[in-house]
Amino acid sequence: MATQTINTIDIGDIAVNVVRKNIKNVHLSVCPPTGNVRISAPMRMNLDTIRVFAISKLDWIKKHQQKIRSQVRETPREFLDRESHYLWGKRYLLDLVELDTLPSLELCHDRLILQVHPDTEVVKKQEIVNEFYRQQIVAAIPPLIDKWERLMGVSVTSFSVRKMKTKWGSCTPSLGTIRFNLELAKKPAECLEYVVVHELVHLLEPSHNSRFVAFMDSFLPQWRFYQAELNRLPIH
Numbered sequence: 001m002a003t004q005t006i007n008t009i010d011i012g013d014i015a016v017n018v019v020r021k022n023i024k025n026v027h028l029s030v031c032p033p034t035g036n037v038r039i040s041a042p043m044r045m046n047l048d049t050i051r052v053f054a055i056s057k058l059d060w061i062k063k064h065q066q067k068i069r070s071q072v073r074e075t076p077r078e079f080l081d082r083e084s085h086y087l088w089g090k091r092y093l094l095d096l097v098e099l100d101t102l103p104s105l106e107l108c109h110d111r112l113i114l115q116v117h118p119d120t121e122v123v124k125k126q127e128i129v130n131e132f133y134r135q136q137i138v139a140a141i142p143p144l145i146d147k148w149e150r151l152m153g154v155s156v157t158s159f160s161v162r163k164m165k166t167k168w169g170s171c172t173p174s175l176g177t178i179r180f181n182l183e184l185a186k187k188p189a190e191c192l193e194y195v196v197v198h199e200l201v202h203l204l205e206p207s208h209n210s211r212f213v214a215f216m217d218s219f220l221p222q223w224r225f226y227q228a229e230l231n232r233l234p235i236h
């Protein structure tokens with residue numbers, strides 16, 4: 001017999017991980033650094049009861065998520081020379097080159113060479129880097145979608161890449177459209193593939209129920225590892 005069962009229930013836009021095991025009382029926690037919500041409950045308690053419990057604690061959950069997320073926010077980049085920047089999980093040091101030519105961004109070994117006019121503002125530098133990240137993701141996604149469309153027998157209408165505050169990706173199953181978080185360009189490429197698989201599974205099963213988890217387990221057995229990797233640092 002299983003010693004514990006794991007489910008995810010959605011309360012509005014909050015995904016709650018539910019672990020049922022051999023314990024006597026329900027325990028609710030909001031975990032740093034991401035504010036993930038976890039409920040431990042006795043094995044015999046059914047999911048509907050747990051859902052009602054979670055809804056009754058919604059204000060408390062939101063308050064704690066806000067508190068945790070404001071504490072661990074990633075420090076903003078300033079685009080100074082030798083500052084660390086990430087692409088596909090690899091760290092690059094910024095080489096800031098100030099020249100009166102067209103702005104450009106180039107990778108060279110472990111360097112990210114950002115060439116801008118002298119006195120370029122931080123927001124403008126951020127825009128150049130964001131556009132670079134966007135191009136990186138836009139190039140990486142189509143082969144992944146092709147691969148997983150064939151393996152799953154689903155079809156994606158279109159995808160977009162944008163800044164998102166709380167999610168790595170989202171899917172509108174009725175339209176077959178998928179959105180990806182720009183920040184994925186900083187994470188290991190396997191994490192992007194995990195998000196592609198997750199969003200495509202929504203074309204088979206819209207909610208995060210046990211059927212969804214079963215699809216994830218069969219398509220990408222190691223998906224929990226990538227999910228944990230993505231959740232290690234909050235989306236800023």
Ligand SMILES: [Zn+2]
Nearest residue numbers: 198199202208
């Ligand atoms: Zn989802």
